[in-house]
Amino acid sequence: MRRRLVVVFLVPLVAILLSLGGATAWSATRSIQQAFYTEQLGDLGYFVTSARQALRSGSATVIDAEVTRFHEVYGIDVVVFDLSGGTWAAGGGSDVVPDDDAERVGLALSGRRAEAPEPVFPWGAAESSLVEPVFDDGDVIGAVMLSADVEAPRTRILQQILVLTLVSIAAIGLGVLLVFQLARWVLSPVRRLDEAMIAIERGEMDTRVAEDTGPPELRRMTRVFNGMADEIERVMTRQQEFALNASHELRNPLNALLLRVEHLSTGLGDDWKDDVEETREEGRRMARILETLLGLARGGRADTTMSAVDLSTLAARRADAWREVASQRRIRMHSPGAGAVMSITDRTIVESALDAVIDNAVKFSPADSVVEVDAHRVGGRCVLTVRDRGPGLTREQAANAAERFWRSDDSGDVPGSGLGLAIATDLLESVGGELHVDSPEDGGLLVSLVLPDGAEG
Structure with a gap:
């Protein structure tokens, strides 16, 4: 402008x-x-x-x-x-x-x-x-x-032309300076609006612009902007309060559930030992998710706990956790689990993002098919991949698949809101990762979770 x-x-x-x-x-x-x-x-x-x-x-x-x-x-x-x-x-x-x-x-x-x-x-x-x-x-x-x-x-004559040329150049230079100053003065209210929008984007929700400056046309725009900022702040506050209340309300039932599992496990034989341990692990993971949700509700962002994570082991565990759900749809979960793939990241966030992707893959995979969950290293980054044999997407659709509320026209009656891959994308971005959606030539969908590399151990 x-x-x-x-x-x-x-x-x-x-x-x-x-x-x-x-x-x-x-x-x-x-x-x-x-x-x-x-x-x-x-x-x-x-x-x-x-x-x-x-x-x-x-x-x-x-x-x-x-x-x-x-x-x-x-x-x-x-x-x-x-x-x-x-x-x-x-x-x-x-x-x-x-x-x-x-x-x-x-x-x-x-x-x-x-x-x-x-x-x-x-x-x-x-x-x-x-x-x-x-x-x-x-x-x-x-x-x-x-x-x-x-x-x-x-x-x-040439002297006169030279003098007039120098005067014209000086006048043009002065004119350019005046025009830039004038443009700066005219656009100063717009610049303040722009700075306020950037501040709100950074999370400074109390940022406002004075409504008594600038021309009348921009004053009305400033009032509309301040009203919009007030509404956004109210919505964000309600969301944070809801997340905070939900987290507190869920914490007590979860703790009670874990205690009930511990009590029940004392009366079960050794044959149930693996199932009990898996239930305990899922309960602990839910507790970590609640803590992350509480951090988001209190400070507007999660307090990530960065540590060395073996993505190959993580992929195998999440595949095992989804095996029962997938088997109900006659879908097999497969994780090669080759060598260790270490990454410095937040385990809970990566698990949540991977769960969102696996849920999407299981939801759209046909019966008697396989969903492969694998981890490997590409260049200087670590990659978690989820490969299904579902209907797949075109290249144009794959480019939009991670957008919020986007659903394919061919999704039919499959339940969902179109938020799974979008949530996974947001989670990965919070730890410096990326999500890529590709359509292999032999059908299905390949979703890659790209994470920073780490030292092998």
Whole structure:
């Protein structure tokens, strides 16, 4: 917006300054040329009078000395022609007359007076010549041609153009400075709005903009913005209160459930030992999720606990945890569990993100298919992958799959809100990770959870 405003102000300003500078330069050029022409006419008038007397007397001695001296002092050539067109007296110049000058001499001998020269650019001509007929009692008896070098007026004109150019450049520079200051002043309320929006994006929900500054149009925008910020703050506060209350309400039933599991486990045989341990682990994981939720509700972000995590082991455990749910849909969970893949990350966040992806894969996989959960290292990063054999997505659909509330047109009656992959994406971003959705050529969907690398142990 600032660029457009500067262009709107600056282009007309520069055009006006250039037009004024060009007009002034042309006027100065015409003025100097006019002064030079007037001076030539004065000199020409003097020599016409002297030539009339010399031509009457038939002696060229006096006029010859005058034109010679005039050439020596001023460097201007004066040539006197008789009625036949022959050179009668010349002051230091050549007797050969150029064709253009010869034509004008002929016109002057026919009685035609000299005309004002057309305006030319200073570099357009090297010499200026004027021819005036010499009359005696109304009859033409000769002609006088005066030829002067235009170097002096050309120098003055170029000096004037140089001065005007420097003044124009200075004026344009001052204009540019004023335009930028004007644009800054006009856009200052918009800039304050922009800074306030950035502050709110950083989590400073109490940021507001003064409503009594700026033009009336922007004051209304400021009031609307402050109202919107108030509403967002109220919504965020209600969400935090809800998450806080829900976390507190769930903590007691969860603790009671874990105690009930411990009590029941005392009456079970060794055959139930693995199932009891898995139940305990799921309960502890739910407790960690609740703690994360409490951190989000209190401070607006989770207090991540970064540690070395073996993603290969994590993938195998989460595959085992989903095995019972998947088997109800006749889907097999498979995790190769090759070597250790260590990453410095938050275990709870990664588990939650992986669960969201596995839930999506199980939901859309057909019966008697396999969902593969694996971990490996690619370059300097660790990757958790979930591969299903569902209907898959096109490349365009895969690019949108991680957006909130996005669902494929082919999802049909499959339950869901379109938030699973979006939640997984947000969780991974909080620990510096990424989520990629790809459509393999042989069908299904490949979701990759990319995490920072860590030392093997």
